[in-house]
Amino acid sequence: MSAAAEVRGRLTLRGEPGYEQARVGRVFNARKPDRYPAAVLEVADAEDVVAGVRLAIERGWAVSVRSGGHSWAAWSVRDEALLLDLGALRAIEYDDATGVVSAGPATMGALELAPFLTERGRAFPGGHCATVGIGGYLLQGGQGWNGRARGWACESIVAVDVVTADGEHLRADARQNSDLYWAARGAGPGFPGIVTRFHLQTYEAPKAMWHDTWSFHLDDAEAVIHWLHEVLPALDPRVEPVMAATRLPDIPLYEGVEHPGGTVLLLHATCMADSDDEAEALLAALGTCPVLGRELGHVTGPTTVAEESVAQTAQNPEGHRYAVDCAWTNASADVLAPLLLDIWRELDTDHSFSIWYGWAPTRQLPDMAFSVEGNVYVATYLIYTDEQDDALYRSRVHERTAAIARDGGVGVYLGDTDFTARQDRFLDPEHYARLEQIRAHRDPAGRIAGYLTADRDGLNVHA
Ligand SMILES: Cc1cc2nc3c(=O)[nH]c(=O)nc-3n(C[C@H](O)[C@H](O)[C@H](O)COP(=O)(O)OP(=O)(O)OC[C@H]3O[C@@H](n4cnc5c(N)ncnc54)[C@H](O)[C@@H]3O)c2cc1C
Incomplete structure (x- = not known):
């Protein structure tokens, strides 16, 4: 069976009706990019991400990812890639025993996660803007409420569920796949996988x-x-x-x-x-x-x-x-x-x-x-x-x-940032080198689209 037949979400190829809406309809910035994916898969659920990656491998496409669509430079929209739109992955579950909340990557930090936690007397350092998706926000660090005291939001990630560049669905935390767990806290669009779920430590809500x-x-x-x-x-x-x-x-x-x-x-x-x-x-x-x-x-x-x-x-x-x-x-x-x-x-x-x-x-x-x-x-x-x-x-x-x-x-x-216009350092050079090793090991074919940049050699170079 072809990989396309295994996909259950809506798959829209370039040129088909609905393509333009699927390409940029969920991009927050009205300045839409002049880049054209080969296809967009609006996934039905987390397992559909696996099917999407298999499809991309079969067709020789790169893979780009969208959670909340709030990247200013629209990192999700990449030429000739399969754009995996994770907009449907927004379920939230809370474990009272551990205080850990798990949420899909398209969950909106202030509009959905914060009220869910407030009802339970808990809090998480979500973003300042209501509609930002936790996917892009957490992977790049997450500058949220109470950030000076609570730190970067990604410091509260206890685990991530990840589909790798070869289509394996796994858990990454401090004990297993710890290289991916390390990268998930700061690599941003350079993360070599697709996060289908975040597991986050919550805190007692401030009085x-x-x-x-x-x-x-x-x-x-x-x-x-x-x-x-x-x-x-x-x-x-x-x-x-x-x-x-x-x-x-x-x-x-x-x-x-x-x-x-x-x-x-x-x-x-x-x-x-x-x-x-x-x-x-x-x-x-x-x-x-x-x-x-x-x-x-x-x-x-x-x-x-x-x-x-x-x-x-x-x-x-x-x-x-x-x-x-x-x-x-x-x-x-x-x-x-x-x-x-x-x-x-x-x-x-x-x-x-x-x-x-x-x-x-x-x-x-x-x-x-x-x-x-x-x-x-x-x-x-x-x-x-x-x-x-x-x-x-x-x-x-x-x-x-x-x-x-x-x-x-x-x-x-x-x-x-928008590295198509101005680049600067975003990781300590040693951390960048370690991330590059992880990326080479986890995604040797460079399937995940990665950083969108005008000058690949100038990536992470201090201005
Ligand atoms: C109005 C507004 C307010 C903002 N306020 C804040 C703020 O208060 N604090 C703050 O820190 N930032 C803020 N930002 C920046 C925002 O956090 C980033 O743009 C972030 O990348 C948006 O995440 P997203 O999932 O909505 O975006 P997307 O555009 O969907 O994702 C951006 C990129 O992140 C990667 N990515 C996203 N999800 C996944 C995933 N599940 N798996 C693998 N890769 C993934 C992909 O490369 C993707 O292209 C704001 C942005 C806007 C537009």
Whole structure:
């Protein structure tokens, strides 16, 4: 029997009706790529992934993978590959005895996993945006709620179920297939297999989650950046401070204060703690800003992941085109502030925004593929609707981010990259070499499409 006959999901070959929808219908970025898979298999279940890999072997196709479809650069859409769309793999199960939740890779972190766990009094460091799939998110690291205290989300993976490049379905954890378990925590699209299920350690839900949100004129940004660089290293890790240059009108404003128009600076910190009093006390560390009294507004109090997700969704609308880039940096405020202001002053569409995310102090990471982080994370999201603006916004975001990478930059977080436009280091060189060995051993024919890059030799080279 031919492998195609064993497939139970919907298989759409290039040229057949429904192909375009299957190719890019679930890609979040409205800037759809000019790449054309040989076929798309919307799998029926995990075993169908095995059938799909066998089909790809039979036809001589590479294999690409889609879980939630949120990769900015649409890594899942690859020329002449069989695209395995795992959208149906979203079942969630929880084991009360171990606190381990297992979930399919297309499960949406904040929209599906978080409420499921909240009902059970549990939590997991899911992504900030409601609809991101856990598949791509976890494989590349996972920067989620409470990340400074809880670490990268992938640190909470206890096992993965994987279909290998030769079609074997196996479990990888600390005891068996531990090379794949190591790679599943940070390799991102370079993972040499297809994860059909994640097994994740959950935690007792925090008793209190608070936010503390200040709005400032952009003219005060330099002072705020300098001050945050001073307080960050000693800031309790349960506090996550993010500065966002944003143009959305919905910001805290004191009564009688009008939005100044254009770009403003939000300082938005969240905190997970054991009580409301403790959360309030931890956030009080942000009450020492030198330009206090000049703020446009300030709101603090209890919040929830669900409420925060609403704001994230408003900032990241569907149906828009995105040009995105990021950099980890250990630069001083003196170096970084003018570079950030170059980006922030240039924002010129309603939804475009750019963040300074305080991550320090960095810590010794567990032994896993993920291995590059810095004191501060800078990411810029240029969001627009007109295809004619692609060249403008893409060159702008990558050139501006390259300037940050050049002066104190230590690399990138895979989740906000597009290596077809700008490459930088994402793994420690030794980790990258180990990953390459694992890939060569597990996928000698190079069946899994892997990193999407304009320059294969420049992969993981520090800019
Ligand atoms: C609006 C928005 C908000 C975001 N917010 C955050 C955030 O808060 N924190 C954060 O860390 N990131 C964030 N990201 C980045 C996001 O985590 C990455 O783009 C991630 O890759 C998306 O995962 P996905 O499964 O939805 O994407 P996909 O596009 O489906 O997957 C990306 C790639 O990962 C690999 N992959 C995915 N699933 C599997 C699998 N099961 N087996 C093998 N390989 C697989 C494949 O190479 C695939 O092409 C955000 C992205 C968007 C669009």
